[in-house]
Amino acid sequence: AQSVTQLDSQVPVFEEAPVELRCNYSSSVSVYLFWYVQYPNQGLQLLLKYLSGSTLVESINGFEAEFNKSQTSFHLRKPSVHISDTAEYFCAVKKGYSTLTFGKGTMLLVSP
């Protein structure tokens, strides 16, 4: 079964600094990869997804993620974070018809 590892449970960063949230998955076949975000007291919202094609995918609020097949990684990056980016971020993988498997989440804490 596929699994997802988010290497950092918490990432503190100052406003306007760059950030990278790491995600590795275990699978030797084609997968669909997702990043979800959960703001305080809310459900999960899709941030971006990789299905096929270009290995770099972008979201509308400045986040991007790069699919790296050789390293089985799908790290999330943003060049300059805002206070409003404070949230928990979940990486997820889906293979074939199976359900989504989530990582344990990374809490991004942005301070002024």
Added chain:
Amino acid sequence: DVKVTQSSRYLVKRTGEKVFLECVQDMDHENMFWYRQDPGLGLRLIYFSYDVKMKEKGDIPEGYSVSREKKERFSLILESASTNQTSMYLCASRPGTPLSTEAFFGQGTRLTVV
């Protein structure tokens, strides 16, 4: 926009009670899911359903059951609530095809069992 609605945001129940968590989606999705979310553990799949009256166990089904009598509604049942079932419960839905489509989540129900 897809809307997944969970009937309660917060619930407090007593140990041993039978608890029903309801979820309704308005986009005619075939697949529906129940996850629980706990700090440090992420989201873990309890049950899912790919059609009316169909259900499949997820990773942690013990102590739970589900019901899907209508396509739009997926209920999670705690037969006899216990304190270790205190958690955030998230419902999600997605279309059956294409396989690449993401899941859409409800706002969550925070259940406390005392």
